[in-house]
Amino acid sequence: MSRRDPKLLKPQQRELLSVIPEDLSEREIARYFTLSADDLVVIRQQHGQPNRLGFALQLCTLRFPGRPLHELPSIPLSMLAYVAEQVHVPIKAFAAYAKRRNTTYEHLDKIRRLFGYQTYNWSALLSTARVLFPLALESDNRFILVEAALQTLRQNRIIVPSIRQLERLVWRVMRVAHQTIAKKPFDNGICNV
Secondary structure: OOOOOOOOHHHHHHOOOOOOOOOOOOOHHHHOOOOHHHHHHHHOOOOOOHHHHHHHHHHHHHHHHOOOHHOOOEEEEEHHHHHHHHOOHHHHHHHOOOOOOOOHHHHHHHHHHHHHOEOOOOOHHHHHHHHHHHHHOOOOOOHHHHHHHHHHHHHHHHHHHHHHHHHHHHHHHHHHHHHHHHHHOOOOOOOOO
């Protein structure tokens, strides 16, 4: 594994963690993409149907999978329909969203300000590493550790960085965990060398 660019995950795993799965169940869609009354108040303040739907989708994609809308390759139709129904906007309005490229960034800034989302930074890296470290002491399953990092970031309303950045974080945590384990004296209650 290269020290500069660790690739802990297989390409299929990396892709799986970088998109919204097409096969989400109705229960998962409701769990991740249901908008609260407070959410809807802010969404209704956006000018025009495309902006209301786009803003709502941006808010939802920050919640799951934790990434800004413009970084996702596609939005599953089931998710789009579910969100559109909640904001009372036809699905087709999404095609007109963000004709002006700055709109998605302006909406992202507004969501950060109003909903408390933060950019992934050194502080977020450290707090996530602290959560991962005990897990890395127990398991070196890379996929599970990256998933745990994603879950931690989402819970803390940290905008998820690229999967490569998460792989680097997990690689570092695993390295420290392995070093920690190697330094512990053997003690099983029978002999202590």
